[in-house]
Amino acid sequence: MIFACSTAILTDAFPQRERGMALGINAVAAVSGSFIGLVVGGLLSTTDWHLVFLVSVPVGLFGTAWAYLKLRETGIVKRSRVDWWGNVLFAVGLISVLVGITYGIQPYGTHSMGWTNPSVLTAIIGGVALLIVFVVVETRVEEPMFRVSLFRLRGFSFGTVAALLSAVGRGGLMFMVIIWLQGIWLPLHGYSYESTPFWAAIFMLPLTAGFLIGGPTSGFLSDRLGSRGFATAGMIFSAIGFGLLMFLPADFAYLPFALLLFLVGVSMGMFVAPNTAGVMNAVPADRRGVASGMLATFQNSGMTLSIGIFFSLMIAGLSSTLPSTMFAGLTAHGVSATVAHQVANLPPVGSLFAAFLGYNPMTTLLGPSLHTLTASQAAYLSGQTFFPNLISNPFIVGMHITFAFSVAMMLVGATASWLRGESPARPAATRVAARTEALSPPVS
Numbered sequence: 225m226i227f228a229c230s231t232a233i234l235t236d237a238f239p240q241r242e243r244g245m246a247l248g249i250n251a252v253a254a255v256s257g258s259f260i261g262l263v264v265g266g267l268l269s270t271t272d273w274h275l276v277f278l279v280s281v282p283v284g285l286f287g288t289a290w291a292y293l294k295l296r297e298t299g300i301v302k303r304s305r306v307d308w309w310g311n312v313l314f315a316v317g318l319i320s321v322l323v324g325i326t327y328g329i330q331p332y333g334t335h336s337m338g339w340t341n342p343s344v345l346t347a348i349i350g351g352v353a354l355l356i357v358f359v360v361v362e363t364r365v366e367e368p369m370f371r372v373s374l375f376r377l378r379g380f381s382f383g384t385v386a387a388l389l390s391a392v393g394r395g396g397l398m399f400m401v402i403i404w405l406q407g408i409w410l411p412l413h414g415y416s417y418e419s420t421p422f423w424a425a426i427f428m429l430p431l432t433a434g435f436l437i438g439g440p441t442s443g444f445l446s447d448r449l450g451s452r453g454f455a456t457a458g459m460i461f462s463a464i465g466f467g468l469l470m471f472l473p474a475d476f477a478y479l480p481f482a483l484l485l486f487l488v489g490v491s492m493g494m495f496v497a498p499n500t501a502g503v504m505n506a507v508p509a510d511r512r513g514v515a516s517g518m519l520a521t522f523q524n525s526g527m528t529l530s531i532g533i534f535f536s537l538m539i540a541g542l543s544s545t546l547p548s549t550m551f552a553g554l555t556a557h558g559v560s561a562t563v564a565h566q567v568a569n570l571p572p573v574g575s576l577f578a579a580f581l582g583y584n585p586m587t588t589l590l591g592p593s594l595h596t597l598t599a600s601q602a603a604y605l606s607g608q609t610f611f612p613n614l615i616s617n618p619f620i621v622g623m624h625i626t627f628a629f630s631v632a633m634m635l636v637g638a639t640a641s642w643l644r645g646e647s648p649a650r651p652a653a654t655r656v657a658a659r660t661e662a663l664s665p666p667v668s
Contacts, residue, residue: 227254227520227523227524228513228516228517228519228520228521229513229516230250231247231250231500231504231516231519231520232504232512232513232515232516232517233295233298234246234247234250235247235504235505235512235516236298236509236512237298240447240505241447241448242447243447243501243504243505244442244443244444244445244446244447244451244497244498244501245440245443245444245447245497246443247443247496247497247500247501247504248439248440248441248442248443248444248493248496248497248498249439249440249443251435251439251443251493251496251497251500252435252436252439252440252493255432255435255439255493256432256435256436262421262424262425262428263422263425263426264279265421265425266419266421266422266423266424266425267422269421269422270418270419270422302510304367305366305367307362307365307367307368307369309361309365310358310361310362310365310368310369310370311369313354313355313357313358313361314355314358314369314370316351316354317350317351317352317353317354317355317357317358318351318355318521318525319351320347320348320350320351320354321347321348321351321352321355322351322525322528322529323347324343324344324345324346324347324348324351325348325528325529325531325532326528326531326532327341327343327344327347328341328344328348328532328536329531329532329535329536329539329573330573331571331573331574332344336539336543336571336572336573337536337539337540337571337573339536358370359372369514370514370518371511371514371515371518374507374511374514374515374518377506377507378506378643378644378645379502379503379505379506379507379644379645380503380506380507380515382640382641382643382644382645383455383499383500383502383503383506383519383640383641383644384503384518384519384522385637385640386455386459386495386499386637386638386640386641386644387496387499387500387503387519387522387523387526388522388523388525388526389459389526389633389634389636389637389640390459390462390492390495390496390499390523390526390634390637391522391523391524391525391526391527391530392526392527392529392530392533392633393462393466393530393630393633393634393637394492394527394530395526395527395528395529395530395531395534396530396533396534396626396629396630397431397466397488397630398428399530399531399534399535400534400538400623400626400627401424401428401431401485402424402428403538403576403619404474404619404623405420405423405424405427405428406420406421406424407575407576407578407611407612407615407619408474408475408612408615408616408619409474409475409476409612410423410424410427411584411608411609411611411612412475412608412609412612412613414608415608416608417583417584417608421581427478427482428485430482430483430485430486430489431485431486431488431489432489433486433489434485434486434487434488434489434490434491434492434493435489435490435492435493436489436493437489437490437493438458438489438490438491438492438493438494439493439494439496439497440493440497441493441494442454442458442493442494442495442497442498443497443498443501446497446498446501447501451498451499451501451502451505452498452502452641452642452644452645454494454495454498455494455495455498455499455502455641455644456638456641456642457491457494458491458492458493458494458495458496458498458499458641459491459495459634459635459637459638459641460491460634460635460638461487461488461490461491461494462488462491462492462495462634463630463631463634463635463638464487464491465484465485465487465488465491466488466627466630466631466634467627467631468484468487469481469484469488469627470623470624470627470628472484473620474612474616474617474619474620475612475616495637495641499641499644500519502644503515503519503644504516504519506644533629534626534629535573535576537622537625537626537629538576538619538622538623538625538626539571539572539573539576539622540622540625541618541621541622541623541624541625541626542572542575542576542615542618542619542621542622543572544621545617545618545621546568546572546575546615546618547568547569548568549614549615549617549618550564550567550568550614551564551565551568553610553614554567554568554590554605557597557601557604557605557610558597558598558601559590559593559597559605560593560596563590563593567589567590570589572618574589575589575611575615584606584608584611585611586605586606586610586611587606590605590606594606
């Protein structure tokens, strides 16, 4: 609700020549809040992980009071009936798809992932079917929740596709880099597993800094020079950043890593503000609320989709190399072949999420078997270097697959961003509004 309304409010509050800057600051605020949350969450989790949820209460109360006292309605408001059929079909369909994707990365039977699980297939296929029915319903009801006719506007349709691909890539980058830092790089550099969630957020600050610079700057410049070039360049430079990250070793030098994160942050900031401004400028004034809601839905769905896509690609890469690597590493340090075989053939998603949550997976995976080893062997296997060194080569193989996929998505997104066209001037915007009104059902 916040994502959808904030974009519409800012679009109404600022003239077209200033919207890029305003939307850029808004995007920076959202992304900065996400990374501040990582740092604060890392600090709070060292005391009590329940505090991670409690800290949201005063923030929510303050935001509620501030919005009620300070915000004023400036947009075009038309009272209409609630599209109950559309709301129900969309909610059930989208939730079903996203839940299916979430459970698809979990093990099922003897498989490392759950894509053959009948429940997962039912959820995804059923959800897609409901969304298809939803689109049909939205073209026939008098006052639809989704204005499907907006997709006939070139700026809205291609801009929304580009935003979806950018959100998927941004989410994948965050998850992969966090696992890279927490599971490999930080333990190898002397950080305890328990402290890695906090320090991962600290070492990812160049990404935030890049976004802080790229968002408002590109928004300001796009107001004067046009949004299409900045948005397209942002996607292209993001692809370059993803590609260059593939050349780093698992135990990298921090400076080039930080510079590449900064490049990706600037590039994503360069895309978000101009693209959002271009999308919102392409729709008529009385459709900004629904257009903003549709854009926010695609962006947030993209973040969730990225979990399923990138973890699936990573697990597929790990499954081909991790079992043999882990078996050889365990047997070389005194673990019996039977135990080593059992541990090596466990689904790799467990090791990934252990690293993601700040746990040393070897302590849990080996369990009582550690007591059968010598003190030095047990200490080494459960220490901070064995697992990172063990998983580094398989992880890099999986990461290359995920980042190659990201590069492809960014390039497709750049093409969509360029096809979006330039934001129309005021007379053209009037013609587009009239055209959309002709395509849209009348509002009583």
